Amino acid sequence: MSISSIAFSNEIRKAVLKMVFEANASHIGGALSMTDLLAVLYSEILNINPKNPLDESRDRFLLSKGHACTGLYAALALKGFFDLKELDSYSKNGSMLLSHTNHKAPGVELSTGSLGHALPVACGIALAAKRKNKAFKTYCLLSDGELDEGSNWEAILFAPQHRLNNLIAIVDYNKIQSFGLVKEVLDLDPLNRKFESFNWNVIEIDGHNHDQIFEAFGKAKANLIKPSVIIAHTVKGKGVDFMENKLLWHYKSPSLEQYRQALEQLNSQ
Amino acid sequence: MRTAFINQLVEEARKDEKVFLIVGDLGFSVVEPFANAFPERFLNAGVAEQNMTGIAAGLAMEGYTVFTYSIANFPTLRCIEQIRYDICYHNLNVKIVSVGGGYAYASLGASHHATEEIGMLRTIPNLIVSAPGDPIEAKAITRLLVKDKRPSYIRLGKAGEPIVHSGINNFTIGDGLCLHKGDQTAILTTGAMLKYASDFIQNNKLNFGLYSFPFIKPMDAIMLKQISQSYQKIITLEEHQRSAGFGSAVLECLHDLIEQKKINSIPYVKRIAIPDKFISVAGSQDHLRNLSGLILNTHN
Ligand SMILES: [Mg+2]
Numbered sequence: 001m002s003i004s005s006i007a008f009s010n011e012i013r014k015a016v017l018k019m020v021f022e023a024n025a026s027h028i029g030g031a032l033s034m035t036d037l038l039a040v041l042y043s044e045i046l047n048i049n050p051k052n053p054l055d056e057s058r059d060r061f062l063l064s065k066g067h068a069c070t071g072l073y074a075a076l077a078l079k080g081f082f083d084l085k086e087l088d089s090y091s092k093n094g095s096m097l098l099s100h101t102n103h104k105a106p107g108v109e110l111s112t113g114s115l116g117h118a119l120p121v122a123c124g125i126a127l128a129a130k131r132k133n134k135a136f137k138t139y140c141l142l143s144d145g146e147l148d149e150g151s152n153w154e155a156i157l158f159a160p161q162h163r164l165n166n167l168i169a170i171v172d173y174n175k176i177q178s179f180g181l182v183k184e185v186l187d188l189d190p191l192n193r194k195f196e197s198f199n200w201n202v203i204e205i206d207g208h209n210h211d212q213i214f215e216a217f218g219k220a221k222a223n224l225i226k227p228s229v230i231i232a233h234t235v236k237g238k239g240v241d242f243m244e245n246k247l248l249w250h251y252k253s254p255s256l257e258q259y260r261q262a263l264e265q266l267n268s269q
Numbered sequence: 270m271r272t273a274f275i276n277q278l279v280e281e282a283r284k285d286e287k288v289f290l291i292v293g294d295l296g297f298s299v300v301e302p303f304a305n306a307f308p309e310r311f312l313n314a315g316v317a318e319q320n321m322t323g324i325a326a327g328l329a330m331e332g333y334t335v336f337t338y339s340i341a342n343f344p345t346l347r348c349i350e351q352i353r354y355d356i357c358y359h360n361l362n363v364k365i366v367s368v369g370g371g372y373a374y375a376s377l378g379a380s381h382h383a384t385e386e387i388g389m390l391r392t393i394p395n396l397i398v399s400a401p402g403d404p405i406e407a408k409a410i411t412r413l414l415v416k417d418k419r420p421s422y423i424r425l426g427k428a429g430e431p432i433v434h435s436g437i438n439n440f441t442i443g444d445g446l447c448l449h450k451g452d453q454t455a456i457l458t459t460g461a462m463l464k465y466a467s468d469f470i471q472n473n474k475l476n477f478g479l480y481s482f483p484f485i486k487p488m489d490a491i492m493l494k495q496i497s498q499s500y501q502k503i504i505t506l507e508e509h510q511r512s513a514g515f516g517s518a519v520l521e522c523l524h525d526l527i528e529q530k531k532i533n534s535i536p537y538v539k540r541i542a543i544p545d546k547f548i549s550v551a552g553s554q555d556h557l558r559n560l561s562g563l564i565l566n567t568h569n
């Protein structure tokens with residue numbers, strides 16, 4: 001399938017909406033906020049082969065915010081890592097598609113769900129690539145809320161020390177965490193200066209602008225000295241107007257009426 | 270034990286280029302032989318055990334056989350969720366090594382007493398849990414685990430423990446070891462209590478059986494079955510809390526054997542373990558063992 005990243009992001013959003021609605025599940029807001037990042041990654045950036053998901057030379061992508069797994073499952077199914085029909089089983093009895101990212105699904109590198117786990121693992125993978133002289137890159141997408149976890153800051157301290165220029169972190173900075181605004185729970189600002197002072201290459205973008213996202217990955221890959229972080233300013237619930245910037249949509253599943261309304265909005269985008 | 274471990278690890282790393290060692294800013298005057306011989310397969314991750322354990326998972330995903338190494342509770346309790354989720358759920362080839370099991374770092378205080386980790390770790394699926402009893406066992410277990418792909422934990426003592434075994438043969442993962450058979454009573458130990466139990470039997474000229482169980486998980490059920498059929502009394506001895514440790518694992522296994530109708534009755538079992546308490550005074554390892562009642566008596 002060859003579709004532009006913007007059309008791809010719309011397909012992901014519709015699949016996410018359907019999964020969450022049919023499973024009566026949570027976490028749609030955080031899945032929609034990172035959708036444009038995933039769409040560019042999976043259509044333009046990652047060197048991956050759906051026919052050989054464990055190809056040794058592949059780029060590694062780790063989703064640290066495992067609760068937003070519907071976005072990743074949709075991207076993988078749309079790319080052909082597994083059958084699109086599999087998405088219908090999401091969160092149902094016996095499904096490999098748990099409602100936190102599960103490595104039993106083809107194309108998923110790491111199971112996540114407990115926050116603050118993937119960046120240390122990504123450091124290990126990137127370190128292995130350096131020690132073995134492998135050219136692949138390791139990408140790790142984090143939420144803003146999970147930057148509360150100290151384990152992330154251990155990894156943020158580690159990566160520049162070991163010159164992990166093959167590591168690219170992305171922060172889905174949607175400004176809302178589980179039980180409040182990031183600013184009011186544990187303020188991260190100035191996040192760019194925090195990463196800069198830890199010796200990271202910092203790139204700050206609008207996380208819904210596909211040109212900016214594409215360009216940011218290019219800049220990150222071009223930095224041969226430091227690990228890079230892309231701070232992507234995003235909107236929780238992006239794409240469905242009544243879900244945007246609402247904490248409620250960290251938890252709520254749409255009603256039938258809301259589902260139809262949301263789908264209509266996505267269909268007209 | 271730690272010397273036996275590191276020497277064996279260096280030997281294995283010479284033969285197997287996948288062996289990787291990560292330390293949590295500890296190992297001064299112990300790990301240097303490995304670090305110097307294999308700088309490309311050595312890492313000091315700093316004082317950051319959660320990250321160290323996540324890194325180990327990432328390296329293992331890329332094909333390395335990774336050993337994490339630190340002391341007391343730091344490579345285990347401090348990062349137990351990384352052990353459970355990153356390593357064990359993904360069934361990765363990581364070996365967690367803790368030096369200073371039990372009260373080995375006696376005077377350093379409760380922060381450095383590793384007296385609960387066996388109970389916590391043995392509930393985690395996929396994880397092998399071991400506590401060698403002397404340097405011979407430590408060396409043999411290191412050799413076995415390098416060849417095994419499963420996640421595992423090794424509780425080591427410190428430096429300078431005496432050798433108890435004259436040698437061990439046909440040893441594989443999960444095996445208990447019989448040092449000598451006896452008459453009515455068998456003492457079963459795990460970890461560094463082995464030497465004390467051996468001395469106790471010799472000094473008192475007792476006709477007791479002595480068994481070392483370097484693996485708490487998997488437990489050697491076949492050996493336990495033989496013991497339960499040969500002795501009237503079993504004494505378990507461990508440098509660990511009474512709850513959920515080695516003695517508990519022995520009782521569970523004996524009960525499973527009854528349930529599976531593999532044995533008809535269970536011998537009297539006396540568990541000697543730490544009675545659910547912290548020690549908050551200074552002292553030698555022997556002194557702390559005494560304070561916790563880790564003592565064998567001829568009338569036990
Ligand atoms: Mg957020």
